[in-house]
Structure formats: C-alpha cells, structure tokens
Ligand SMILES: Nc1ncnc2c1ncn2[C@@H]1O[C@H](COP(=O)(O)OP(=O)(O)OP(=O)(O)O)[C@@H](O)[C@H]1O
Ligand SMILES: O=P(O)(O)OC[C@H]1O[C@H](OP(=O)(O)OP(=O)(O)O)[C@H](O)[C@@H]1O
C-alpha cells in the first residue's frame with residue numbers, strides 16, 4: 001500500500017506545532033532519536049525531517065508529496081506550489097525595517113539603498129510594484145544586525161513581536177506580507193497519495209475547527225431561555241435540556257473561541273448561571 005511522504009521542519013519554529021497537529025489528527029509517529037525519517041504506525045504516512053528553506057524544491061521534485069511549511073517560504077521559493085490548508089500557527093509578517101533614527105516617508109526613500117535579507121525574490125517582487133530596483137545583499141541569518149555593522153541601509157525579515165527589531169534599534173516601515181504555517185502539496189502527487197491527502201485534510205479541518213471553538217454550557221430559569229438563546233452566537237440552534245430542579249434548564253452550544261468574552265456579561269445579566277467553557281478536540285460539521 002502507498003504511503004504519503006510529508007516534510008516537517010527538522011528543528012526550528014515549525015517543528016513542534018507541526019508534530020502536535022499530526023498527533024491531534026490521531027497519527028502516531030515512531031520517532032527514533034536523531035532520525036531524519038519516521039513512519040506513522042496507524043496511518044499510511046512517512047515523515048521526512050527537513051530544512052524549511054529546502055522544502056519547496058523537494059515538493060517540486062516530488063521527493064515529498066506534502067509539507068508543513070511557512071507560507072513566506074513558499075512565496076519566496078515556491079510560487080508554483082499549491083497551498084491546501086492554512087494551519088493557524090507560526091503567524092508572522094515579512095517587513096522592511098530601517099534604523100530608528102532614519103527619516104522614512106515612503107518606499108521611494110529606499111531607492112538605491114542596500115537591503116539585507118534572506119528573502120530576495122520577495123523584495124524584488126514587492127519593489128517592482130513601485131518601479132524600484134533594490135540593491136539586495138543576501139544574508140542567511142541575524143539579518144537585523146546588518147544596518148548596525150554598516151552592511152546595509154535597510155533590512156527585510158520576519159517580524160512577529162517586533163522585539164528583535166527593537167533590540168537592534170530598527171523600526172518597521174513596510175509590512176510586505178503576512179504568513180502562517182500551511183499545508184503545501186507537490187505538483188507531482190500521485191492519485192493514490194492524493195486520496196490519502198484527502199483523508200488527512202479531513203482530519204486537519206476537524207482539528208482546526210475544534211481549536212477555534214468552545215463548547216459552552218449554562219443554567220437558566222426557563223422564562224429566560226429564549227432571551228439567552230438570542231444572545232448566543234451559536235453553530236445552529238442550541239440544545240436545551242431540563243434540569244432536575246423544576247423551572248430550570250441547561251443550555252449547551254458551540255461558539256467561536258473569542259466571542260465568549262463578548263457575550264458573557266449580557267448572558268449573566270439575563271439570568272445565565274454556572275457557565276462552563278470547555279475545549280473541543282475535534283469538530284466535524
Ligand atoms: N518570530 C517568529 N514568529 C512566528 N513565526 C515565525 C517567526 N520566525 C519564523 N517564523 C515562521 O516559521 C518558519 C520557520 O522559521 P525558522 O526560523 O524556524 O526556520 P528557518 O530559518 O526559516 O528555516 P530552516 O528550517 O530552513 O533553517 C518561517 O518560515 C516563518 O514562517
Ligand atoms: O519579532 P520577533 O518576535 O522578535 O521575531 C522575529 C525574529 O524571529 C526570527 O528569528 P528566529 O528567532 O527564528 O532566529 P533565526 O534567525 O535563527 O531563524 C526572525 O528571523 C526574526 O529575527
């Protein structure tokens with residue numbers, strides 16, 4: 001029987017969340033120490049641990065069928081590769097930054113300036129829109145140090161909290177793109193492995209929907225139930241069950257994770273008591 005080959009980052013920012021996602025999909029991977037290849041014991045899958053930056057080429061060559069990779073790397077090196085699913089972790093942006101004390105009005109200020117980056121194609125594409133040809137210096141790490149050591153006038157790199165920029169006396173001046181981890185697919189995937197991918201994607205979607213939602217339970221006097229239901233931003237109509245105590249009901253529903261805080265005060269004001277918010281492991285609609 002065929003097995004789908006998935007590339008997961010060997011070490012770095014994506015590694016743990018990628019393995020956690022597979023685990024939450026019910027896939028057990030037999031990991032030996034320092035192994036670069038591992039098999040799943042309960043799903044037709046082989047995991048290859050690779051460098052994030054190398055993955056687009058492996059997908060193109062068909063060495064792997066699918067991968068969990070930073071979207072920004074696909075934009076830089078793999079515009080021909082299909083994104084099957086956004087995975088909701090490793091969120092960041094790719095930005096241009098200049099030294100804090102440099103005056104910056106528009107991107108035209110960077111015309112003729114030296115830009116240090118690990119993402120040359122992304123910079124070239126972005127500058128094309130403004131008819132500027134950047135003077136790019138490719139660096140593969142610690143890009144933020146470049147202006148301080150006189151290697152460049154500006155940088156283009158990943159920004160998340162902004163603390164690396166801050167520590168290096170830089171300010172973000174252009175947000176070029178946003179990125180998160182994605183499930184990418186080789187253009188050469190076989191039809192057999194495409195079927196396995198469909199099964200995996202079904203599981204991933206159920207896990208991601210579960211992560212975005214909460215199961216909410218509360219008690220209320222019967223005469224307040226209709227009003228409370230009207231306040232709940234639910235999936236469908238909530239479940240209402242009678243409590244052992246005469247005249248009281250329990251209301252159950254699923255709501256989007258963050259919307260709970262927006263409605264909690266109103267629910268309480270309208271008679272809801274004993275509210276419970278419970279995580280959801282998987283959700284199939
Ligand atoms: N500070 C950050 N916050 C959130 N996401 C980030 C951050 N830095 C990087 N990422 C995302 O995680 C991905 C992997 O980053 P990481 O620094 O671990 O590896 P890398 O240096 O790009 O790759 P390689 O595996 O080739 O060494 C990036 O492509 C980006 O999508
Ligand atoms: O805005 P922040 O939250 O400070 O994050 C941004 C930093 O994170 C990444 O580096 P990472 O820590 O992955 O180190 P690396 O250069 O070794 O990949 C990125 O290259 C930035 O330097």
Ligand SMILES: [Mg+2]
Nearest residue numbers: 012013141158
């Ligand atoms: Mg990094």
